Amino acid sequence: MDKGKVYKKAIDNWGFKSQSIMLMEECAELIQAVSKLHxxxxxxxxxxxxxxxxxMIEQIKTFYGDVAEKEIDKHYKNKLDRLEGLIQNAGGSKKDM
Ligand SMILES: [Mg+2]
Known part of the structure; x- marks a missing residue:
């Protein structure tokens, strides 16, 4: 299965607006699932x-193409670096679930 082709086909079939609304709905379902986990x-x-x-995120990224991929990757790296810094500054303190 070529995931990229499936994502593109989904956007072509249902359109960006429909798929971006689906992303919002799936995010809401994830929020609810994390809440219930507790x-x-x-x-x-x-x-x-x-x-x-x-x-759904992959479909949205597919819609925006390579430019989005580069921008997202830049943010991803910056935020990962920031997280690493926060962990180092936390000095090993742990929180339980
Ligand atoms: Mg769902």
Whole structure:
């Protein structure tokens, strides 16, 4: 399966507006699943919703193409560096779940 072709076909079939609304809906479902995780302790629904959100994000990225990929990658690297700095500054303090 060529994921890129599937994402492009989905955008071609249903359009950017429909798929961006789907992204919002899937994000809401993920929020709900993470919330329920704290009550149930079962992560299976969260795993499913993460997959849904990732698939919708990939469709949106496909729509915007290589420029978006470069911009997102730049933000990703900056935020990962920032997180690494925060972890180093935290000095090993841990929070439990
Ligand atoms: Mg879902």
């Amino acid at each position: 009550r149930t302790g079962n992560p299976n629904k969260m795993y499913e919703e993460i997959a849904d959100v990732e698939i």
